Amino acid sequence: MKFCNAAAECFVPDGKTPEQALERTTHLAFGAHQDDIEILAFHGVLQCIYSRDRWFTAVVCTDGAGSPRAGAYADYTNEQMQETRWAEQRKAATVGRYSAAIQLKYPSSAVKDPANRDVLKDLSAIVQAARPTVVYMHNPADKHDTHLGVTVKALAALRALPRNARPEKVYGVEVWRGLDWMQDADKIALDVSGAAHLAAALLGVYDSQIAGGKRYDLATLGRWRANATYFESHGVDTAQHCIFAMDLAPLMKDDTLDVADYTLSYISKFRDDVKGRLEKFRPK
Numbered sequence: 001m002k003f004c005n006a007a008a009e010c011f012v013p014d015g016k017t018p019e020q021a022l023e024r025t026t027h028l029a030f031g032a033h034q035d036d037i038e039i040l041a042f043h044g045v046l047q048c049i050y051s052r053d054r055w056f057t058a059v060v061c062t063d064g065a066g067s068p069r070a071g072a073y074a075d076y077t078n079e080q081m082q083e084t085r086w087a088e089q090r091k092a093a094t095v096g097r098y099s100a101a102i103q104l105k106y107p108s109s110a111v112k113d114p115a116n117r118d119v120l121k122d123l124s125a126i127v128q129a130a131r132p133t134v135v136y137m138h139n140p141a142d143k144h145d146t147h148l149g150v151t152v153k154a155l156a157a158l159r160a161l162p163r164n165a166r167p168e169k170v171y172g173v174e175v176w177r178g179l180d181w182m183q184d185a186d187k188i189a190l191d192v193s194g195a196a197h198l199a200a201a202l203l204g205v206y207d208s209q210i211a212g213g214k215r216y217d218l219a220t221l222g223r224w225r226a227n228a229t230y231f232e233s234h235g236v237d238t239a240q241h242c243i244f245a246m247d248l249a250p251l252m253k254d255d256t257l258d259v260a261d262y263t264l265s266y267i268s269k270f271r272d273d274v275k276g277r278l279e280k281f282r283p284k
Contacts, residue, residue: 001125003104004118007063009086011101013094019129021100025057028132028167030123030154032111032146034064034085034103035209038092038202039220040173041136043190043243045096045202055099059126060089061119061150063105070213084208092205096198102126112149123157132167139172139179139246140263147176155251155259166252171245178223179244180230181270188247189231193240196221 001010001018010018027048029041037058038045048056064085065078076084086103093101110116137154138147151172158166171188173179179187192199203217204210210217224241231242246266251257 001102001129003122003125005104005106005122007105008122009103009105011090011093011103013098013101016099018100018102021055022057022126022129024055025099025130025132026054027056027134027136028059028127028130029056029136030059030061030138030150032060032062032108032138032144032150033067034060034089035092035203035206035216036060036138036147036175037089037101038096038199038206039216040138040175040243042195042199042202043171043192044134044136045098046192046195046198047134048099049097049198056096057100057102057130057132058089058093058098059102059104059123061104061106061111061123062108062146063103066108067208068213069208071211073208073212076208081208085206088206088208092202095201095205108146108149111146111153114152120153120156123153124160127157127161131161131165134169134171135167136171136173136245137248138175139177140248140259141172141179141246141267142174142176144176152259155248158252159255163253168249170248170252172248173243173245174223178227179246180227182244182246182266183269183273184231186247186266186269188245189227189239190243190245191239191241192224192243193228196241199224199241 012021027044029037031037044056048054064082067081104122138151140151228239228242
């Protein structure tokens with residue numbers, strides 16, 4: 001694979017060529033930063049890790065230079081932080097038995113720039129080579145600008161594929177904004193029960209974030225547990241850990257759908273639900 005950014009890399013844990021790794025890929029995830037993949041696409045990792053015919057590939061778009069740092073990493077330069085985060089992502093790919101981990105290593109500014117075509121070209125090259133059936137990305141209601149930059153470009157790359165080559169399932173997953181506000185009938189609940197040990201191992205790889213001041217490991221597993229428990233108020237828990245996602249597959253089927261309008265339709269449903277419930281109990 002040749003990418004627009006000459007610094008980009010494709011790490012294949014089992015030694016296959018990048019082309020072979022992408023050709024066998026069935027589950028593909030797009031993330032902004034190192035460690036985003038393991039949060040938003042753990043369901044995909046779990047679907048593939050013990051399978052002989054399903055393979056998971058991670059695509060990380062940024063270089064990790066702007067990461068917050070404290071403790072043992074407080075004095076790290078941007079260059080040192082980048083090298084550390086790249087190594088952590090490779091380690092996660094090994095632990096999770098990924099088909100490949102592609103790190104495009106763009107600055108966040110490039111990912112967020114609507115006029116930047118290089119990021120889009122690289123994402124398009126990846127989806128052209130992989131032709132996955134399942135895709136995970138940041139949800140379009142996420143509050144992190146870099147996350148949204150990745151999602152908008154990833155959707156554009158997927159929508160550039162011929163209609164019959166587009167993925168069957170596309171999930172917009174919670175990271176920097178939970179999706180518990182979505183109507184239960186609309187949200188996709190990805191059951192990841194029974195694998196907390198694997199999630200902890202993958203998230204624990206990112207020592208530069210955990211020791212550096214962000215307990216993503218505890219927060220992520222806590223959210224997944226809370227999702228499972230608070231999903232249904234009148235029934236016992238049917239899952240131990242659950243990840244919520246927005247269904248983005250309709251955007252693959254209808255090119256006239258606008259991403260913003262599609263996302264706002266869910267927000268409108270939330271608004272109407274809150275308004276309707278309050279009005280129902282208004283004193284007469």
